[in-house]
Amino acid sequence: MKQYSRIFKYLRVYKAKIFLYFFCTLLSILFSIISIGMLMPFLQLIFLGNKAGITTSSSNAIIQWINDFLNNSISTRGNIPTLGFICLLMISFIVLKNLFLYLSYYVLNPLKNGVVNRLREDLYDKLLQLPIGFFTEKRKGDLMSRMTTDVAEVETSVVGTLEGWIRDPMTIIVTLAVLFLISVQLTMFILIMIPLLGLVIGRITRSLKKHSALAATKYGETLSILDETIGGLRVVKAFTIEKIVRNKFFTINKELLTAKNKVSNRRDLASPLSEVLGVILFTAVLYYGGRLVLKGHFLEASVFLGFLGIFYNIINPAKTLSTSFSNMRKGAAAINRIEEVLNTPVTVDDNPNGKKITSFKYKVEFKNVSFAYADAIILENVSLTIEKGKTIALVGSSGAGKSTLADLVPRFHDVTGGELLIDSVNIKDYSLQSLRSQMSIVTQEPILFNDTIANNIALGYQGASRDEIIQAAKIANAHDFIMQKEQGYDTNIGDRGNKLSGGEKQRLTIARAVLKNPPILILDEATSSLDTESERLVQDAINNMMQNRTSIVIAHRLSTIRHADEIIVLQKGKIVERGTHEELLSQNGFYKKLVEMQEVR
Secondary structure: OHHHHHHHHHHHHHHHHHHHHHHHHHHHHHHHHHHHHOHHHHHHHHHHOOOOOOOOOOOOHHHHHHHHHHHHHHHHOOHHHHHHHHHHHHHHHHHHHHHHHHHHHHHHHHHHHHHHHHHHHHHHHHHHHOOHHHHHHOOHHHHHHHHHHHHHHHHHHOHHHHHHHHHHHHHHHHHHHHHHHHOHHHHHHHHHHHHHHHHHHHHHHOOHHHHHHHHHHHHHHHHHHHHHHHHOHHHHHHOOOHHHHHHHHHHHHHHHHHHHHHHHHHHHHHHHHHHHHHHHHHHHHHHHHHHHHHOOOOOOHHHHHHHHHHHHHHHHHHHHHHHHHHHHHHHHHHHHHHHHHHOOOOOOOOOOOOEOOOOOOOEEEEEEEEEEEOOEEEEEEEEEEEEOOOEEEEEOOOOOOHHHHHHOOOOOOOOOEEEEEEOOEEHHHEOHHHHHOOEEEEOOOOOOOOOEHHHHHHHHOOOOOHHHHHHHHHHOOOHHHHHOOOOHHHOEOOHHHOOOOHHHHHHHHHHHHHHHOOOEEEEEOOOOOOOHHHHHHHHHHHHHHHOOOEEEEEOOOHHHHOOOOEEEEEEOOEEEEEEOHHHHHHOOOHHHHHHHHHHHO
8 A cells, every 4th residue: 555655645635524424434335324224123024924023032132123123114004104204215325325315515625626636736746856867768658647547547546436435345344234233144254255356356357467567668658759759850850760660669569459458457457356256255155144044043034134234234345345446556556657757866956044145246166076877977067167257158069068068057967076156156156046047048048838939939028028028139130020929029930839830939939038137047059950041030038148148058159259268178978178269270179170160161
């Protein structure tokens, strides 16, 4: 039950509702048993016929009460009115049973929905907290599968059967208690048979968890392939690899089908198997109890039939309980996959008592900074000071560590060695929100959302007026093309901004950065994927934005960083050269080779 600990944790918030559900369920069970138990006086009356009274040698309190009830009712009302009175009592108790059953569902349904809603929120919140490095190691489709399919599986297989966790065991326990009062011998016989039949069902459901986990993994792989196919459809068609990606998808989909069939076969076997075993148990009780009646062992026929009616009240809960157990086995695999994400350590954790940085005053300092993943060193012993208002450019070959160095400033990663300071304070001592409020980032791939142009620009400054948005767009050289759109700033740009050109998208991200108006800018190859005309417009926008700001610029096109205050040349995670453009050219080193290579192109 350990894997369900999170569900139980959520349930603790609803203690009052769980108690109310328990109370309504108990009353529903009691009225159900009483309504079935009324069969005993009904049958006793039928067997009596026109006799004047009922006598018995039984010492059973329940049987004695039934006889007293019938004798009193017959003497005051007569046989036929007593029969009608018993029928009315049965109807009344059935109505009360179903009334409290409905009330139990009325209490439980918001509780179940609340648990699932909390699980989904916690999972989404955890995804927002996890560092950037986590998502480079995970397939996007698999994460989406955990967020959607696995949560839905938990809702259906675990939380959906929540009422069975309480109602069915309660029904069985209360019913057995009543059966003990009627006949100890028969009830003991039942208690011996039930565990034997339960072992058979347990063996069937044991393999559900393994196959469910495999099915969930394969479903995540299909989502990943689908995402890659849609995102790279131009490449797929251009290189005519439709058959390759089709075969890849079909192979994974076939493996998913096989895993799902195995899960379904074992899950669906639980219900009919439990029904067959239930009938076997009922027949065994019928035979054993019939023998007791025929031998006259203080068990009258009417009482035995009432016992069978009450005992049958156990069959459906036992069947439902076995099905719930099977579903919980299946849902356990989904819970484990969700728990993997929820229990992932947050390596870049916010400091709840961190200082609030309200302004950037002096400098950013890298002091002997190193950064490494588990199996690779990315940066090693980097020392660098960026004075306020200066522009620092990072250049080097692919994999040199440029983007990683820049990502350390907003704490997308935390240093694994050395210190990173802002205004002589370690950035880990600042709160994350206040630290990142001092920065804006423009990446190589423009990241926009399916919303209006105005809302995308105002993303980092929710209270911006329309005039402020327009002013930011003008600085980013975006106002003219925006006004050419049919709805201007209220134009929806589609999924990931796919209704705009590359240059237009990039200028919107620059406008977004301008509107936030931060003192520190990080530009990660913001023009490298653009055509010449778009590059010029974007570069002009960047130059406008960089005025009076501290900037960290990553660039492959060295022409864009000639006027940087200092150029840092990285190679294999280390600083190999540094200086202005002219100083580095005069050194005849690695930087000059990079410049010459680009001039040759």
